[in-house]
Amino acid sequence: MPFTTFMPQALDEARAAAARGEVPVGAVIVSAHGEILATAGNETREGHDPTAHAEILAIRRACSGIRSERLTNCTLWVTLEPCPMCAAAIAHARIARLYYGASDPKSGGIETGPRLYDHPNLHHKPEIITGIEEKECRKILKDFFQLKRFQRDTD
Amino acid sequence: MPFTTFMPQALDEARAAAARGEVPVGAVIVSAHGEILATAGNETREGHDPTAHAEILAIRRACSGIRSERLTNCTLWVTLEPCPMCAAAIAHARIARLYYGASDPKSGGIETGPRLYDHPNLHHKPEIITGIEEKECRKILKDFFQLKRFQRDTD
Numbered sequence: 347m348p349f350t351t352f353m354p355q356a357l358d359e360a361r362a363a364a365a366r367g368e369v370p371v372g373a374v375i376v377s378a379h380g381e382i383l384a385t386a387g388n389e390t391r392e393g394h395d396p397t398a399h400a401e402i403l404a405i406r407r408a409c410s411g412i413r414s415e416r417l418t419n420c421t422l423w424v425t426l427e428p429c430p431m432c433a434a435a436i437a438h439a440r441i442a443r444l445y446y447g448a449s450d451p452k453s454g455g456i457e458t459g460p461r462l463y464d465h466p467n468l469h470h471k472p473e474i475i476t477g478i479e480e481k482e483c484r485k486i487l488k489d490f491f492q493l494k495r496f497q498r499d500t501d
Numbered sequence: 502m503p504f505t506t507f508m509p510q511a512l513d514e515a516r517a518a519a520a521r522g523e524v525p526v527g528a529v530i531v532s533a534h535g536e537i538l539a540t541a542g543n544e545t546r547e548g549h550d551p552t553a554h555a556e557i558l559a560i561r562r563a564c565s566g567i568r569s570e571r572l573t574n575c576t577l578w579v580t581l582e583p584c585p586m587c588a589a590a591i592a593h594a595r596i597a598r599l600y601y602g603a604s605d606p607k608s609g610g611i612e613t614g615p616r617l618y619d620h621p622n623l624h625h626k627p628e629i630i631t632g633i634e635e636k637e638c639r640k641i642l643k644d645f646f647q648l649k650r651f652q653r654d655t656d
Contacts, residue, residue, distance in 0.1 A: 431587075465614040
């Protein structure tokens with residue numbers, strides 16, 4: 347089967363988040379049959395919800411849709427390396443494979459800092475594929491924070 | 502000011518969770534003025550939501566109530582040591598103080614495993630007070646899993 351990427355859809359969610367003034371991260375959850383179960387972008391600001399990262403929202407929506415607290419055999423596509431909260435949620439949901447774009451040395455929880463999946467008390471570890479459309483994933487974030495700084499400095 | 506404990510309310514939430522067949526963990530969020538902003542017990546099973554731990558639900562409810570993604574100066578009381586997902590969410594919400602009852606060597610994220618607050622890319626670390634009504638917090642969990650095993654073995 348040829349490799350099908352869902353990063354374009356995750357990037358669309360990231361761009362939509364930026365347009366709403368949210369940190370531009372987007373996520374997509376895909377079933378074993380290649381069906382999109384959920385998409386989400388960050389909603390922490392508008393939702394007044396510090397847990398409303400793209401990954402958490404996508405997991406909650408996908409689980410609600412299939413009426414299960416497990417997303418076994420599903421894949422999660424996200425533009426940025428998940429933070430420790432999201433990395434642990436991915437383990438709780440038993441997601442099989444995690445594809446992400448840009449690394450996050452400042453707030454990531456997988457390659458850096460607590461390196462969550464290196465610990466046995468995370469009772470599940472997804473297969474991890476990194477660097478998918480990394481340049482574009484990183485550019486959206488860089489542009490967003492540059493614009494924020496410009497707006498703040500010219501305020 | 503005398504020490505006011507909110508662990509009895511957290512224990513009530515844990516008992517209510519057990520009665521619903523959920524892993525009995527309960528949480529309470531209290532404002533700087535001693536007002537209860539939110540209470541929650543685990544809802545992962547009934548909510549088909551692997552992120553619906555007591556702490557996450559309490560944070561979401563408290564933030565929604567005050568229309569802010571920050572719970573600065575608030576305290577969180579929870580019967581069990583938070584897992585890495587919840588420990589990171591507590592940091593995201595900027596909760597000032599975390600009181601918990603029982604330690605969780607198997608799935609905890611603070612004293613054990615990834616020891617989340619030991620890493621600088623968690624950009625906030627609450628003050629932590631452990632062992633509050635530890636015996637009762639632990640007993641509720643032990644009784645719940647003993648009953649589950651008994652039900653399974655006699656099924």
